[in-house]
Each structure stands twice: as structure tokens, then as C-alpha cells.
Amino acid sequence: MVGSTLAINERWFADVAVVKTFLKTKAKFSTGQTQDIKLDPLAVSVSIGYNFTL
Secondary structure (H helix, E strand, O other), rough: EEEEEEEEEOEEEEEEEEEOOOOOEEEEEOOEEEEEEOOOOOEEEEEEEEEEEO
């Protein structure tokens, strides 16, 4: 995971995050067959926020 938050001024901020996940599992089917499965999703988040309290 990599991310950063940038203060634009006293109340506003911007946030960016990138998350890469590696998953490996084995699927078992009702027919008796199995299959190895690899998942590697990438999630990207960009947001702008406002701080109500100081």
C-alpha cells in the first residue's frame, strides 16, 4: 500500500492511495475437479476532504 495526504489549506486536504493485493487459492468444483486461482487486484483511491474541526 502506498498513499499520501496533502493539506491544501487549514481545512481542505487531498488524499491518494494505491493498494495491490496478491491472493492465491484453490477452487473445488462439485465434479471433483480443482483449479488453482491467482487474483491480483489493484485499487486506486483519490479523495478530497474538509476538516470541520481545528
